[in-house]
Each structure stands twice: as structure tokens, then as C-alpha cells.
Amino acid sequence: MKHTPKPDMVLKGIFMAKKTLKEIRINRAWCKGCRICVHFCPGQVLECDAQDKAVVQRPQDCTCCMECELRCPDLAIEVIVEHPKEAAHG
Amino acid sequence: MDDNVRFLQGNDVCVQAALYAGLEFFAGYPITPSTEIAENLAYHLPRQGGKFIQMEDEIASMCAIIGASLTGRKVMTATSGPGFSLMQESLGFAIMAEIPCVIVNVQRGGPSTGLPTGPSQGDVLQARWGTHGDHAIIVLTASNHQDVFRMTVDAFNLAETYRTPVILLLDEVIGHMREKVILPEKGAIPVVDRLRTSVKAGIDYHPYLPREDGRLPMSDFGGEHRYHVTGLFHDMWGFPTTNPKIVHGLLRHLNDKIKNNISDINRMKEYFIDDARTILISYGSSARSALHVVHNRRARGERIGLLELQTLWPFPYTQVAEKCEKARQIVVVEMNMGQVLLQVKRAVSRPERVMLANRIDGVFITPTDIRNILRLIHGKGV
């Protein structure tokens, strides 16, 4: 009983599992190059380029965890995900 | 007997007039000699569905009325010397952000804690220049309760018309004295309501773009238009800017909207001015004694008159100069060390004609005091 997950967690888990990356959009004009997204990305997807702007280096490793988007102080990152349902209709 | 005839303290009259003018929100903090205004509003406002709040200090009181005014309410606070000093910063905010509000300062003796229960008119220049930066301000005053009523209503009307704070500068004598007052019937004194924008929702609204006549139609906070309000120099949408052209334009606008309307804002009363050789200039409670002296001396055939100022700021320099042109002596009667005296000297030609009759000891200036000073001026001794 103790370990029964709450229903919303189950739902979240299902969605998380099925989410796939469509695109990581980085607004270069807004990015100030603090490297927070680079450092805290669990899949090392992002890097900073010569102009100190975040760039997507390994999109295939993205787990769509959204950590970069949520922690970006410049509101410069948007992780666009695709749910299988949407893809089917799209 | 008429129901509207009352025997009230000046502070009570101010409350009655504020309600007449449509006061909806009051925030304040107790301080002598203005406290009765807060006490009375704590009783009256909730009974009429209005809002009364006692804040933690005068700073917060002033800030709270500005916030409430933005949402479209007619607002007021009341205080005295030390509290008025605390309000200066937010007074500047209301000037900069063009937010209508009325601040009553029932003057007491200063500086500092001074004489809480003693009369003084020492805040005339503070009312003008207490907050920092170039700015314009409207300051009204009154010498009797009928005028307290009228000036209080006018204070609200001018605040709403020019989107600016208006200071009602009363004094301890006026605030605490009881005398007869006739409360006007509804409609007897015009009440100005806020000019609101006619711009429809979804259309770009410029809260800080003055019309050709200098007036700014407002949109209530919480209404259909979302905008920014700041104490920084701002553009026509209200957003901060350091653009010299916009800074210049806004500072000019804030000053011009008052300066260009002196004739509308100025209020003064004159008694026997036309042939007067000696003109007394006074305001507030001092003007009562001055008027008494004028009546007494006129009865004896002396050519003396009184110019009673009701608008202290913007100071009516031109009007005072015109009225005083033919006078041999101009005697400013006030309870300070010559704050209005300075303005009158600036206003008139041959400023050597201007003299001061004052008291600064926390005691009300009496007709005898003025008479003695006039005798000294005329070389007759006391």
C-alpha cells in the first residue's frame, strides 16, 4: 500500500515515457550564455558555442525532461515535444 | 431649523466634504491634530460601502491610497507635520505616475515633533518642495468651515481633473475649532468624476499620452487595459525610458499641466481691496484674525483690505501683483517665519512695501497681535 503511486504520477509517467522530441528552440537573441542549461542537462544535449550561446549538439539524447527550459533565466529555450497521439493525427 | 446646519470641528467638516465629493477609500495613521478625520471616516466609510484602513505608518497610508486610486477610487489620507514628512516620497510617486489623490495636512508646530497641539503654518514650503525633483503641486487651504467644505470638494475635483495629488493644508485651529457650517445640498457644488478612456478593449491604449488639453483619460487597474505604472521616467505606455526627448517631454508635461491652468486652479477672496492703502495677505486660520482687523479698521474709516489666499500653490504671483499694485503697505499675516511673505515679495513690484506680521510661538495669532504690528509699521508704537 505504502508504495502505491498516486494516479497523477502514473499518468505523468506514461506521458513522460511516450514523449518524443520535435525540436529544441533556442532564442539566440535572448540567451546570455550562463551555461545553466548545459550543466544541468542529464543527457549532455546542449553546449555553448564560440559566441557563448547555447546550441543543441546531441538532440538524439534528449529525454524531454524540460529541465533546460524551466531553468533558463533568459526564457530563451523552448523544448517542443511530440506526443504519439498528436503525431498520428498530424 | 435647517437640517443641514451643523456645529462641527473643521476635521469633521473635511470628512463630510470628502464624502460629498465621492471619497471611497481612506488609509491613514493616527496623528494629532488630524486624527479626527481618520476616526470619523472609520465610522462613516464602511456604513456607505467605502473602504477605511488604518495602516502601519504614514508611508504605508500614502502608498495604499495611491494603489486604491489606480483601481479607480476617489482616495484621501490625512496627517500632520511628521506624518506629512514621511509621505513625501510617495507623494512624488503620485506626481510622477499622475495618480489623483487628496492629502490633508492639518499643520502643527514644527520642526520635528514640535508642538502637536499648537497651531502653525510652517509647512507651506514643504507642501511645495517636500518631495524631491522638479515638480508642480496643487495646495489649497481654508480659513473657516464653510470654506473647508468647499476647498475639500475642490481638492478632489482638481485631483481628478489634473490627475495629480492635491494637498489640503489646514491648521490646528481650523481642524479643532467648532463653528457653524451649512452642509450643501447634493448638486450644489459640482463634483468632478475621473476622466476615463473611451479606448475599447484590445485596442492599443496609451495611459500616458496626454490629450491636447493636457488631460489623461485613465483606465482602472483591473480593467480591460493592461499597462505599466512606474515612478521612473516613462513612455506613453508607462514603460521606463531614459530617452532624453521623452524625459524632457514628461517633466514639462507634469509642470505645464498645473502652470498653464493657474487661472482655473487659483482661488482667493478679497475684502475692500480696491481703495486699500494697506493690504493684508493671509490664509488659513490667520486670515480670520486679519479679517477681524480689517472690519474693525474699515469701520473707523481706514483704507485697509484683505487678500485671502485659498490656493497657495501654484502661487498666484500675477494675481497678487495686480491686487497689490496700488497699495502702500502689504502685510503678510501668517504663523511662520515668512514662507508666503517670500512669494509675495517675489510677486509684487517695489517689494520693500511687503512686511510680515507673524507669530511662531505655537499660539494663535490674534487681531491684537496684528493691530500692534500695524501700529509699529505706521510708527505709532504698540
Next chain:
Amino acid sequence: MAVQDYIRKRFFPHLWCQGCGHGIVLNSLIRAIEELGIRKNDLVMVSGIGCSSRITGYVDVHTLHTLHGRALAFATGVKMSRPELRVIVPMGDGDALAIGGNHFIHSARRNIDMTALVMNNQIYGMTGGQFSPLSGPGVKATTAPFGNIDHGFDVVKLATAAGASFVARTTTYHVHQMISILKEAISHKGFSVVEIMSQCPTYFGRKNKLGGAVDMLDYFKSHTTAKGSDAHKKDPLMIERGIFVKEDRPEYCSDYDMLVKELQLKGDA
């Protein structure tokens, strides 16, 4: 509505420094507002002066950028006048608790329905790095060149003692927690206080040799722990995060309205 619809894009990139925690607060705040589905016209944000207070310029709601320390007093006027509006008051640590300390405790005491955010970066950033009432002893600042001897407030304890009916703490590292706490705080009926530990790499970080924004976020990660956790029991110096107070208490504006209704029922009005 998309998250980005809540911001005034024409003012971006914002004025905050590289890696400033206040941007993360803005990021979480608009997500919380969006997830709660609050209409932009129903929301008022009131701020004071400082780096933190510039947040109001970026959010597309009714925004009032006031005086240093006075945001809560202005907000009290807005809320009392129009209780149906939601009011959020983002403040800096000096703004909220030095110059604005009196308004802070009295707003808490009144339990007036608004959400006070203390964006705590332990420093005055806008003026160039002076110590604040949340810096604490030992901290280096331009006005404490030999180390600060001034003790800091504990915002959570202060707000609790003053009577706030919702009190929480989180950090800019813990963005999921921040969003969920902000949602609860904004939904709470009464005075809610959320302390958000936020990094100032430019002044606090540099002065105190804490590294850049990344290092400072790592510090929040390693030096804070969930409220009541074992980690905190083992090491009481670990700063606790979470919701510390959440109580239903009479709210000021509702009580005032009740008073007005009672007077009207008595026919006294």
C-alpha cells in the same frame, strides 16, 4: 494560453545579468500562473525597487512598479479596493525586509490575500553589491569589505511569527518545487510568503568566490533539503525547503466585507 503569452516580449532580452536567478523566478512564476489558468486581466503585480522589482515590467498583466520597500503597502490599497483581483508582490530581500520590513510584518499580521515573493539573493544588486538583512555574518559585500558582522533574518520564521497563513521556501535550482509552491501560494486565501533563494553571480557570487551561476545553483542543490528530511536532522545547517505554514485564517478583505454587510443588515448604513 502559452507561457510566452504572459510576457511582454518586446522588452527581451531582459536587463538582468547573465545567469541571474531572478530570470528563473520569472520563468517559474509565469508557468505557475499559466497552469492555474489565471486571466491576465485578473492579475495585478506590484513591485518595489531593485533588480527583483523589474520583473513587473516583463509580465503582461496589470503591473505597478512602486517605491523601494513599499510594494506591499501599494498592493494593500489595490487589493482592498478591488478584492476580486489577484495580487502578487515580488520583492528583493533588501526591498522586502530592510526598508520594507514594517510593511512585510504588518501585511502578514493582517493576513490580506496576496502573495509576497522574497527573491532572496542576499545582496543589493542594483546598487552594486551591498550586504542585505539576509546576507548573514561572514559574507563579503561592498559595504562589508572585511566580512559582515550583521546577522540575517530567517524569512520563514519571521513571516510565521508575523502571522502569514502560508509560508514556504524554495530555490532557483528546484524549479519543479518552485512552480508547485507558487501555485499553492497564489491559490491560498490569505497572506502567502514564498522565499526563493536566488543567485546573484555578478555581485554575491563574485564577492564571495562562489563561482558562476552554475556553481551557485549546485550550492542550492547540495546545501538545501526537503523540510523535515533526515538530511536536515543529520546536518541542521542544511536549509529546509518546502511549505512550513498553510492554515485557513480569517482574511482581511473578507472580514471587511462582512463588516459592511452586517452594518447594512442592521439598517445602520
